[in-house]
Amino acid sequence: MGARFLLLSLVCFSLMILDYRDQHVERIREALSVVVYPLRLLVDLPFRGWASVRTNFATREALAAENEELKRERLNAEFRLQRLAALETENARLRELLDSQARVGSRALVAEILAVDLDPYRQRFNLNRGLVDGVYEGQALIDAQGIVGQTVRVGPFTAEALLITDADHALPVSVNRNGIRTIAYGTGDTGKLRLPNLTNNADVEVGDLLVSSGLGGVFPAGYPVGRVTEVTRRPDQKFADVWAEPASALDRDREVLLVWNAADEAPRAAETASVAKAKVAGR
């Protein structure tokens, strides 16, 4: 038994080292994720069932009220969309004048969050979309209120996503009011983001809206990230203590949007093209 133990731990260690260095283990992981997919669905099933039971047994009045509210919301949204269309064309024209690259509209796909979580220390969750839907690693996720996170691992049918509040996550943002750029770090708490890189004299106030700056290329620019909730300036420190609250409903979402960033896809294509060219030239 001792020998078996040693052998198996050796296997574990080598797997971990290979996985850590990103070598060859992705295939195994993909295969395994297909194997455990039914288990995920099984756990998700009661939650889904409960949701459908609730819709089925909702009273007529409640449905009517909800319908009414949705109609009102839609009217509101359409009103804003009309303005947006005008602004977009104006923006495109101005950008043409400035000779800068036009921002192309991006594609999006609704993904459901599988009601599954394992590690309370990491803010990750699984989506019911994967490689077959064209999801790629490092794809941005948004919901109705703002940026949610990004995909970190993509299997054939599921993808694993990291919330912006995960302790390992950092997101380039800018203050909407004046365009100051900084980075929002996750804290491990779904209600908090940390902005440690703002100096004491930086113009940041409580209530400032933070939007994604689009630097780094993962997240599309201009989506709301959060609001500043706390600014503490200490004279003996160079940097201010700034905290923000995420705009999106990170712990309540059931559905999110996977965004294909058009500006992201273009360089990707260009990159593969240039690599191909380099290969040809190398020959």
Add this chain to the structure above:
Amino acid sequence: MAERQPAWFVPALSLVLTVALALLPLPRAISAFRPDWVAVVLLYWSLTAPRRFSLLTAFWMGIVLDTLSGSLLGQHALALLVIVYLAERFHLRIRVFPLSQLGLSVFALLGLYEFILFWIDGVAGRTVPLIERWGPPLTGTLVWLALLAVFDSGRREAHARL
């Protein structure tokens, strides 16, 4: 060791259910106290019905957990291997302990499990809060004792004599 070994499907079914439990979403407030279900159940079987599970089972359960949680492949597997190995190796000694010490040894094993996970996280450079790591071993021990009380009345009688 006059115990009747349970039919093979009882432990197998318990393990599948356990993984489902481990996946079950919990409210944020108590998710820090989620017991390590798989570790607890594996420990239960390896202490009450040793040799029922091989180390290989522990290994595969760990790999499944790794896949589900997105941790390094082999991380949970190694942690489970170590505690199951220790439990099986010393089960004869641990079994004769009074209940309080039994609980303590299970707590120590679960603590070790948690520590191995923490340690690998640290080596791999993943940030994880340390303080909340105390929750799972504590609740895990309670669950383990509850399992013992509910499913192992024979053993409880043996303890009444001690």
